[in-house]
Amino acid sequence: ASATPPPPKATVSQYACQRRTTTENNNKTLTDAFEVLADSYELNEMEGPCLAFRRAVSVLKSLPWAVKSLETAQDLPCLGEHSKAVMKEILQYGHSFEVEKTLSDERYQTLKLFTSVFGVGPKTADKWYRRGLRSFSEVLTDSSIQLNRMQQSGFLHYGDISRAVSKAEARALRSIIDEAVHVITPDAVLALTGGFRRGKEFGHDVDFIVTTPEPGEEETLLPKIMNRLTKQGILLFSDYQTSTFEMSKLPCHRFEAMDHFAKCFLILRLEASKVEGGLHLAEGDSRGWRAVRVDLVSPPMERYAFALLGWTGSRQFERDLRRFARMERRMLLDNHALYDKTKKEFLAATTEKDIFAHLGLEYIEPWQRNA
Ligand code: DCP
Ligand code: MG
Known part of the structure; x- marks a missing residue:
């Protein structure tokens, strides 16, 4: 200290x-x-x-x-x-x-354990708890419980994906995605976001934004990337959500946790040989690969700055940006756009700096957003 x-x-x-x-x-x-x-x-x-x-x-x-x-x-x-x-x-x-x-409360301990599984949120965890379940083995042997596809993968790869992803592993994944996206579209844009963009040494997943300058083409980008990863034999799980983004439906006054861009939540197989310094595995684990969580989001290029600002986080930084915009500037900010309620117009931005400037805020670097 x-x-x-x-x-x-x-x-x-x-x-x-x-x-x-x-x-x-x-x-x-x-x-x-x-x-x-x-x-x-x-x-x-x-x-x-x-x-x-x-x-x-x-x-x-x-x-x-x-x-x-x-x-x-x-x-x-x-x-x-x-x-x-x-x-x-x-x-x-x-x-x-x-x-x-x-910390010693049984309900707290059990809900923390259950929500640590990919695909298990507070509601499911609470349902299992109220059914009297207290451990993974009790959940997995209870015949009345139907796990969805995401939860099945969550349990299957639990050891790997509950283990932190290192910066070297994030870099290796960046190369893999970078190669895939540029084979598909040579002028594609790829950016690392989330905690690693903020300079964190470890993360629970690796977050990327991918887009292309050709309007509309970003919509087909993710399925093409997933296809390629499948052919390479490294796509262990994918949950793809198509875009529901429409500029005409903005601004959105109601707070929404999730944006409307096309996105996918993946589990990838990462080979040790691709990672400088080797995989971040448990002591004594000498496997040649590990499973890692990767999120890809694909906004139209025109919305790139807003998506980048929104996905860089931290969560608290994002919450306060929106709250500041609303309370201090009468503006609405989300991952899609910035709307000025006084002027009744959208404010354009091609960089994060443009958005900070519209909000009358000093620019804060990504590594200074670990709020
Ligand atoms: N985010 C968002 N909408 C969501 C989920 C996330 O806008 N539905 C944003 C805020 C997060 C960022 O994306 O800071 C990345 O989400 P993560 O959950 O991956 O969080 P971090 O990358 O910050 O942390 P970690 O190191 O745990 O991955
Ligand atoms: Mg992350």
Whole structure:
């Protein structure tokens, strides 16, 4: 942790998009504890308290110094009574009673375990829990449970895909996708997004945006890529969703978690020989390949900047960009577009910088968006 003391009266914005947050976290003990409580509230569908803790986590991650007393945290935004009480316990005793209790709670442990499977969300996990199931073997041997295709693959490749993907593995996958997409369309554009674009060393998957300058051609890009990966024998699972994007249906006032671009959720077989320094496997595992989760999204080129900004994350950074646009600028931002409610018009952008400029925000580099 950094020894730099907080500058006097340093003002920290309540919006993550007005803070610069690198991957260096000087308050990991506190943010790990808050994340347990946020996850627990999320699993219990208590959105308010969940969001409050996620915001508190995000503020603490942005600090270039370690919080050592409640006094130094006094002027920070997004820290409510509850998070301050937990913070006080941790600063005083090194741990929080509430966090310990949550971690040892059977329902919390089981829902965390079940939702760690690809294709299993909080609703399914809760259904299984209420049926009395507590372990994978109980789920897999229960005859009344019908796993969908995604969940079947999730269990089949559980060991591999619950293991973090390394930067070297992400680079190897980039080469594979890059080769595939350029055989299909020489002028295709491929960009790494998600956590790896933010400079993270490890991720739970690898996210890419692919598109082409020829309007409409992006719609056929993903099936063609998947076809090629199948022929190479490395496509272990795919869930393809066609585009439902229509500019005429924008702006969308209702918040939607997912955008309307064509996308696919994949599990790929990655050979050790393709990865510089070798695969990121468990100690003693000497297999020549591993399974990895890869997401591809394919917006029309004209929507590229919005898709790139939306898929680079972090989730909290995205939430606050949208909230800032709405609350401070009377604008609507999503992965498709930026709409000015005052002028009643869409604002065009070809780069992320254009979008920040429209919002009147200082540009934040991808590696500073780890909010
Ligand atoms: N995203 C989005 N809409 C979704 C899912 C994700 O806009 N339905 C955005 C926000 C995320 C980014 O895409 O930051 C990538 O999603 P991931 O879940 O892969 O998150 P990260 O890449 O940030 O983290 P990880 O390292 O766990 O993959
Ligand atoms: Mg990711």
